[in-house]
Amino acid sequence: MEIGTPLLEGSKKLMLLGSGELGKEIAIEAQRMGIEVVAVDRYDMAPAMHVAHRKYVIDMMDPSALKSIVKRENPDGIITEIEAINTDALIDLEDSGYKIIPNAQAVKICMNRIELRRLAAEKLKVPTTTYAFAESAEEVRKACRDIGFPCLIKPEMSSSGHGHVLINKEDEIEDAYKESISHARGKSKRVIVEEYVKIDTELTILTYRYNTGNGIVTKTFPPVEHQRPSYYYVESWQPATVQDDVVEKAKSYAIKVVEELGGVGIFGVEIIKSGNRVLFSEVSPRPHDTGMVTMASQDISEFQVHVRSALGLPTPEVRLLTPAASHVILAEREEWNPKYLNLEKALEIPGVQVRLFGKPYSYEKRRMGVVLANGSTVEEAKEKARKAAALILVE
Ligand SMILES: Nc1ncnc2c1ncn2[C@@H]1O[C@H](COP(=O)(O)OP(=O)(O)O)[C@@H](O)[C@H]1O
Ligand SMILES: [Mg+2]
Structure with missing residues (x-):
């Protein structure tokens, strides 16, 4: 593989769709590798823009805006850093030969709680919380009766805990459903209703894929453990303090799901431990916020691995230091x-x-x-x- 010189003919170029803090670290790792970096977000002065060669401020839900900057820049790889991107445009771009990291279909599935549950729980039979899908307060009521109280509802599409509403009893359902869908991304009225489990601890299994030149391999990081007082990220650490059998189960679910999603790059597979249950929760098709700890704990961080995979370069192993x-x-x-x-x-x-x-x-x-x-x-x-x-x- 050949890497040229940034800003000159023959440079290798990565485009970041989403320029937040994770994108900033991806951009820094790409810069270290001599890659030309283009940062895109919906607002100016976003974190990755401070360390990119060029930037664009566009509405990434707008397919023509997205396509026109991709065509102008003609990047060697497009890294999706956030969920709020028009995934149909990504699929079109992929069809016309652009390389989406990890791949357009994986991005589409991972941003949708319903599609992801279908894939993980129904197709791959990976253990998850008990759940049902609903698109009206009436359907939520039926789901709550089957699942039992308390239960947690989440919009089909949302991130960072937006629209997560805990339902403790029957007469909270109506308001909870309204509240939940008011935080949804897009117009969908669909929610997932989940059994509310008592969490002992949570793991992120950072799982990555790269092309060896002789096929794609899937590997995992040592687990990252984290605890949340609410639905958003506060702190994480390595090494995890859970038993080996929990780690083995968590890794096997992560590998199964990530191999099904396919493509190359790193994925953050979220696992919940509740009593003796080890449950797959969701997966980000990109570096994970809890994985920022790998910048201090490991020889190679989640960001470096993502950049290498995006470029078609190997990472045979990572070590916890x-x-x-x-x-x-x-x-x-x-x-x-x-x-x-x-x-x-x-x-x-x-x-x-x-x-x-x-x-x-x-x-x-x-x-x-x-x-x-x-x-x-x-x-x-x-x-x-x-x-x-x-x-x-x-x-
Ligand atoms: N069924 C559940 N029971 C108890 N806690 C949950 C459940 N689902 C999610 N959580 C908690 O909420 C957090 C965020 O949920 P998650 O489904 O990962 O949504 P997001 O996409 O917002 O990260 C999880 O990390 C976990 O701490
Ligand atoms: Mg999550």
Whole structure:
């Protein structure tokens, strides 16, 4: 394989559809490899745009906008970094010869909770929570009766916990359904109704595929463990503290689902452990937010692996080097041009690193940065990451 020189004839070019914090790290890894990077998002000054050669601000739900910049740039690979992208346009682009990472169909399935459940639970028979699909309050009622209370409803399409509503009893159903679909992406009225399980812990099995030149192989990272006080990401760590048999099960489900989705690149397979049940939950066809910890824990991060796979390059193995943790830095309120205070205090803690994403504006609970910390144990790493994150203020 040949890599040319960025900005000159023969350069290898990657286009990022979505330029958030994960995209920024992908862009940095691509830059390190001498790749020309084009960052796209719906707003200007998005994180990856700060480290790309060029940027475009477009509505990625608009098929003609998407196609016209792809045709203008003619990238060697298109990396989808967010879910809110017109997937039919991606399929058309793939049909006309563009390389979508991991592949257009996988992106379409993973953004849709119903399609993904059909694939994982019904086709592949991978264990999941008990669930039903519904498209009216009446159908939710029927599903709740079958599944039992409490149950959790989620819109067919949404991300970061948007539209997740817990239903404890019969008379909450009507409002819960309305509330849930009001947070849906797009016009769909469909929801998934899931049994609400008591979570002991959650794992992300980062699973990647690359072309060896002699076929595609599927491999996994050591598991990342995380805990959420709510439906969004707060902290994650490696190594995971679960038993080997849980890891083995989790990895086998991850490999099964990812092999079915196909293509190349990294996937974040979310696994829930509840009592002695190990359940597949969902999968991102891209690096995962909980996997930011791999920047501190491993010799090769999830971002580097994704770039290599996208370029057709191998990663025969990744190694865990040290216990590490990551912890988010959240904003408290809406603000243009936010300022960050107390970095000097946070960085006084040995083994701590800070990544600030450079988002041009904040709102309540928006993720603005992340602390990475390593330690001699997971507990020590977590403690340092929490402490440092608490010191940093966003104003
Ligand atoms: N059936 C469930 N029972 C209990 N908690 C759940 C259930 N489904 C999801 N969760 C919790 O909510 C989080 C977000 O749910 P998920 O389905 O991953 O949605 P999102 O696409 O918003 O990440 C999970 O990581 C888990 O902590
Ligand atoms: Mg999730």
